[in-house]
Amino acid sequence: MSSPATARRLWALAEPFHALTYFAPECRDAAEQAGLRGFWNGYFAQRAAPLGATGPEVVTAVFYNFAPAFVARRLPAVWADVSPAAALDARLAGIDAAVRRVLGEEWIGSDDAVEAMDLAATAAAAVDLPGRPLAAANTAVQVPGEPHLGLWQAVTTLREHRGDGHSVALSQREVDGVTAHVLAAAAGRSDREWLMRARGWDDAAWDDAVARLTERRWLDDGELTAEGLAMVAAIEADTDRLALGPWQALGDTGCDRLAALLAPVRRSVVAAGDWPAGNPIGVPDPE
Template identity: 80%
Template structure:
């Protein structure tokens, strides 16, 4: 039986490939060419585009970990610069160019890329959609038949499916966006300064998060208590469990083979400098 650890391993292997749309120079150039100038304009428009021209409230609710004020400074303004369709095309154009640089033109239609595409697409077709808005929206995105782009979209659907489940794990424990980051920093999974800068939480909001967690017995003097450690572990365990359905549908053999195929892909992205060290996504090293 496919285990929750498989879901975590495949996320860790696949996330740098997905994140080319955030960190690769080609992605920034493609978004700028579409009228989305500046990192955050491209980020919010590109990631939210599958949902349509939604407002700041929907983006803040589905992305969860950003300050609503930080979101509102970009959304819905980004839709005046580029339509969701334009943003979707820009993110594909950026990923296409980045993959060709990082992995080479020959890899994009290689037997390995085709096999990885087929495995990831099979898993993405099995995502459970109720309560998973970002996964559902991405599952409806049509992409060209080029293997590396189909692979990217499939892995994107799967990572958003995981993220939707992570939101469920947080909400059921009444952990809001800033509290989630306070816990992550206290657990040593990311850096407070990085998180505040990249997610828009000012010192006052961060302090409110610390106070709320302290009152609930999850922090003491800024450190995780035994209860806090248990909560962090439970959130991660639930996130892995809730991400498991598509990987279980793929089966152990398919999961192992996809992991094998993604190892050199991840290595190439990291080696190319397209996966910044210490970035706020908080992905562990693959086991």
């Protein structure tokens, strides 16, 4: 049976393809053309659009690691500029243009693209919905007919399913959003400056989180203690375990084949410069 390591490997392989929606210039342009001025208006509108025209409280809850005031500066104001349906159209338009540049027309029309879509869609159809609000919302999004867009929607549903589980793993250990970022920086998965800028936390909030983690003996002089290392490992292990269900439904053979199909896709995204080093998502290199 597929193991938690399988879930982690497929996340690492698929995430750069999903993240074109954040980093590719075509995606930013599509958001602007839809009426979403500025990166963060586009980000919050397009990622939250499957939930409907919801407000900052719900988005703060389900996105988990953003400063509440940072979210509230964009929501619900963005819904005066664009409807959720229009935001979904814009994100697909951006992905369509980005994938055509990064992977080319030959790949888009290839048997590999069709097979990858079919495998990812099989896994995405098996996500468990209770306690997975972002994954559940994405399962209700109409699946595009083109293979590259269908693949993107499937891996998006799967990564939001994983993210929902990660929130559970953090919450059960009383690790809030800013504290999660402090742990990620201490573990070397990203850096403080980028995380603060990209998630809206200020120095006071960060320093308070450091103090709380020091009191819990997870940090010592800003470095992870043995207990802190163990807790970070436990959170990641729980996240992998909670992400496993869809991959078990796909099966070992299907998972291995999808990994083989996603590896060159990931390489193309990285080579194109659309996966910035040290970005705040904190995805490891696939093993």
